[in-house]
Amino acid sequence: MSRFDPDSVITLAHGSGGKAMRDLIDQLFVAGFDSPELRLLEDQARFGLDSLSDLGDRLAMTTDSFVVDPLFFPGGDIGTLAVAGTVNDLAVGGAHPLYLTCGLILEEGLPIDTLRRVIDSMKRTADAAGVRIVTGDTKVVPRGAADKLFINTAGIGVIRRGCDIRSDRARPGDRILINGYIGDHGAAVVDARGELGLDSPVESDCRPLNGLVEALLDGGIDIHCLRDATRGGVATVLNEFAEASRCAIRIEENHLPLRDAVRGTCELLGLDPLYLANEGKLVAIVAEDQAEEALHILRQQPGGEQAALIGEVLAEPATRVLLSTGFGGERIVDLLVGEQLPRIC
Amino acid sequence: MKYVDEFRDPEKARRLQQRIEAVMPKLRKDRGRPLQIMEFCGGHTHTLFRYGIEQMLPEGLEMVHGPGCPVCVLPMGRVDDCVALAERPDVVFTTFGDAMRVPGSRKSLLQAKAEGADVRMVYSPLDALEQARRNPDRQVIFFALGFETTMPSTALTVLQAKNEGIRNFSLFCNHITTVPTIKAVLDSPDMQIDAFLAPGHVSMVVGEQPFQFIAADYGKPIVITGFEPLDILQSIYMVLRQLAEGRSEVENQYQRIVPKNGNDAGLQAIAEVFELREYFEWRGLGSIDHSGVRMRDAFADYDAERKFTIPNLKIADPKACQCGEVIKGVIRPWECKVFGDACTPQTPMGALMVSSEGACAAYYNFGNLPDLLRLREQKDRRKSASTGADAA
Numbered sequence: 001m002s003r004f005d006p007d008s009v010i011t012l013a014h015g016s017g018g019k020a021m022r023d024l025i026d027q028l029f030v031a032g033f034d035s036p037e038l039r040l041l042e043d044q045a046r047f048g049l050d051s052l053s054d055l056g057d058r059l060a061m062t063t064d065s066f067v068v069d070p071l072f073f074p075g076g077d078i079g080t081l082a083v084a085g086t087v088n089d090l091a092v093g094g095a096h097p098l099y100l101t102c103g104l105i106l107e108e109g110l111p112i113d114t115l116r117r118v119i120d121s122m123k124r125t126a127d128a129a130g131v132r133i134v135t136g137d138t139k140v141v142p143r144g145a146a147d148k149l150f151i152n153t154a155g156i157g158v159i160r161r162g163c164d165i166r167s168d169r170a171r172p173g174d175r176i177l178i179n180g181y182i183g184d185h186g187a188a189v190v191d192a193r194g195e196l197g198l199d200s201p202v203e204s205d206c207r208p209l210n211g212l213v214e215a216l217l218d219g220g221i222d223i224h225c226l227r228d229a230t231r232g233g234v235a236t237v238l239n240e241f242a243e244a245s246r247c248a249i250r251i252e253e254n255h256l257p258l259r260d261a262v263r264g265t266c267e268l269l270g271l272d273p274l275y276l277a278n279e280g281k282l283v284a285i286v287a288e289d290q291a292e293e294a295l296h297i298l299r300q301q302p303g304g305e306q307a308a309l310i311g312e313v314l315a316e317p318a319t320r321v322l323l324s325t326g327f328g329g330e331r332i333v334d335l336l337v338g339e340q341l342p343r344i345c
Numbered sequence: 346m347k348y349v350d351e352f353r354d355p356e357k358a359r360r361l362q363q364r365i366e367a368v369m370p371k372l373r374k375d376r377g378r379p380l381q382i383m384e385f386c387g388g389h390t391h392t393l394f395r396y397g398i399e400q401m402l403p404e405g406l407e408m409v410h411g412p413g414c415p416v417c418v419l420p421m422g423r424v425d426d427c428v429a430l431a432e433r434p435d436v437v438f439t440t441f442g443d444a445m446r447v448p449g450s451r452k453s454l455l456q457a458k459a460e461g462a463d464v465r466m467v468y469s470p471l472d473a474l475e476q477a478r479r480n481p482d483r484q485v486i487f488f489a490l491g492f493e494t495t496m497p498s499t500a501l502t503v504l505q506a507k508n509e510g511i512r513n514f515s516l517f518c519n520h521i522t523t524v525p526t527i528k529a530v531l532d533s534p535d536m537q538i539d540a541f542l543a544p545g546h547v548s549m550v551v552g553e554q555p556f557q558f559i560a561a562d563y564g565k566p567i568v569i570t571g572f573e574p575l576d577i578l579q580s581i582y583m584v585l586r587q588l589a590e591g592r593s594e595v596e597n598q599y600q601r602i603v604p605k606n607g608n609d610a611g612l613q614a615i616a617e618v619f620e621l622r623e624y625f626e627w628r629g630l631g632s633i634d635h636s637g638v639r640m641r642d643a644f645a646d647y648d649a650e651r652k653f654t655i656p657n658l659k660i661a662d663p664k665a666c667q668c669g670e671v672i673k674g675v676i677r678p679w680e681c682k683v684f685g686d687a688c689t690p691q692t693p694m695g696a697l698m699v700s701s702e703g704a705c706a707a708y709y710n711f712g713n714l715p716d717l718l719r720l721r722e723q724k725d726r727r728k729s730a731s732t733g734a735d736a737a
Binding site: 196260263264267269270317323325326327328329330331332334 | 346349353355358359362391394395396397398399400401468574575709710711716
């Protein structure tokens with residue numbers, strides 16, 4: 001299929017609009033993403049309104065950029081992230097994700113084989129999520145002007161009728177659910193940077209979440225609030241819910257699903273797993289009488305086996321997130337200031 | 346998780362809580378003010394907040410969060426020196442992560458990095474030495490920071506650099522000492538602290554003996570304390586029991602780590618590389634005699650202060666800051682005039698807001714800010730009401 005030498009690298013010519021760029025598009029993107037919209041090579045992708053309105057009554061649209069270092073890490077790579085991230089941003093609004101764009105910024109000198117691996121991951125993840133990459137753009141910048149490879153994806157999805165997921169819908173008495181282990185992605189990336197010489201078996205949890213969300217909606221669950229807990233971790237999402245709903249949230253430290261290896265990494269480095277990034281974790285708030293049912297549904301789904309009820313919504317103290325520590329105390333979980341930096345001792 | 350969960354057992358915590366409750370009535374009776382225990386070490390402060398331990402303590406018992414956070418007490422002038430070193434084009438400046446955010450008078454290391462200085466985060470001084478091996482044409486400086494806990498590892502790294510003949514490695518030495526600092530707190534006239542929790546990791550190096558004077562000369566109970574939540578509760582109970590029984594001794598709760606005489610190899614390495622400075626400047630506490638170390642003449646080639654020109658300017662703490670009074674337990678963190686308003690973790694003015702181990706940052710992050718600010722207002726009103734009455 002490909003005429004690129006496996007040792008070849010991206011040059012400025014690949015972004016110049018000429019022959020080299022055309023070869024790159026044909027052989028890597030059109031062949032790799034393999035979608036009918038892309039094959040037409042028009043300046044835009046086109047889709048019929050009828051097929052959209054069959055799925056629901058509102059469109060959802062989102063965009064996200066991906067600049068992760070390193071590009072490849074245990075459990076995923078920048079390509080997996082770029083598709084799953086945008087799919088998940090659509091899914092947590094209750095949207096059925098359909099179409100994605102792919103904007104690439106490539107640093108001169110990037111091995112073409114690296115790009116090919118990333119494109120393959122994007123295609124694999126898109127297939128898993130049931131979405132198509134329908135249009136794209138590529139720019140090449142001189143060496144040093146970008147770090148290897150940046151990706152932007154935008155996505156469009158359709159929200160089904162009657163679905164009303166909003167951050168301000170949490171009510172006292174509601175329950176909080178998560179679909180599995182927290183902090184895996186953050187711990188995997190820390191480890192993959194290789195500065196620590198840790199030998200941790202943790203893999204990123206990077207995955208599309210639309211299957212889980214659709215299972216909940218198909219099961220008749222009225223999801224009040226829903227977010228995917230990416231940068232800033234579970235703590236940040238809970239604070240956003242508490243703030244928007246003018247309620248308090250209390251979570252139980254002992255109920256948080258947490259792998260020993262991630263916990264160990266956090267203990268060593270003085271990090272708090274509640275603030276570690278996830279790439280395949282949703283935090284949902286549902287009414288108390290639907291909580292057990294929602295938990296049951298999640299646990300039946302791939303990616304939801306370790307789902308847990310982690311806390312509840314309270315009236316007071318409004319806008320605060322409280323953590324009942326396993327030790328018997330209680331503390332406030334606030335938004336993080338700056339980056340989490342490892343402590344001296 | 347092994348060796349972790351054993352020290353966080355809620356059932357054992359409840360039993361210790363009951364014992365603490367039981368000994369309190371006797372201690373409360375003859376005091377017109379709350380009993381104050383100072384945990385010297387920032388690591389202990391962190392544990393107190395992370396596990397919500399203060400809420401588990403009875404009425405009339407206050408924890409005072411001492412000056413033992415090396416990042417917090419670093420004066421602005423020293424941070425400026427770091428920035429000046431880091432901004433030299435020939436320098437790779439290596440530092441522990443949480444020192445990067447400490448504000449200098451112009452900028453922090455994080456800002457200097459954003460502006461192009463080569464500042465790299467490391468997890469150990471040995472990682473810094475490795476940078477020196479890998480970058481023979483650059484000058485690698487390690488920002489040496491911390492109490493006796495981190496001193497042996499820096500000392501051993503310098504010894505290794507010298508052994509290997511690595512010439513492009515040096516320390517910017519800001520190591521500080523525990524005992525003179527506790528003494529300075531004890532000698533301050535407004536000090537009201539009844540007992541101390543001694544820092545476990547420092548004690549692992551220096552042993553029990555250096556703390557004897559606190560019990561013997563000042564009559565204050567002191568317990569060497571570990572860093573897990575049960576360690577802290579048990580140590581609180583141990584100092585309360587001493588107070589109730591009228592004893593003042595050095596007790597060692599952290600025997601699983603702290604040998605009576607400390608760590609010989611560590612102490613020898615410290616003594617070989619470092620010597621006491623006449624005085625060292627602290628953010629919040631001012632100048633304290635013999636509270637810092639510098640490198641001995643034999644290691645002048647590895648001393649960034651001698652190898653490079655640094656501004657070495659003294660920058661006064663902002664006037665509005667009341668860090669000193671908070672550190673000595675005279676006021677609670679939220680009672681400071683600028684707490685939560687002018688001084689927040691995003692824009693720290695004072696030492697204690699800088700690191701997550703600082704008392705003010707801990708209250709800001711883990712406390713209920715609106716409640717704390719309300720408490721401060723009430724106190725201010727009471728104070729102005731009583732002043733008004735006096736005047737009348």
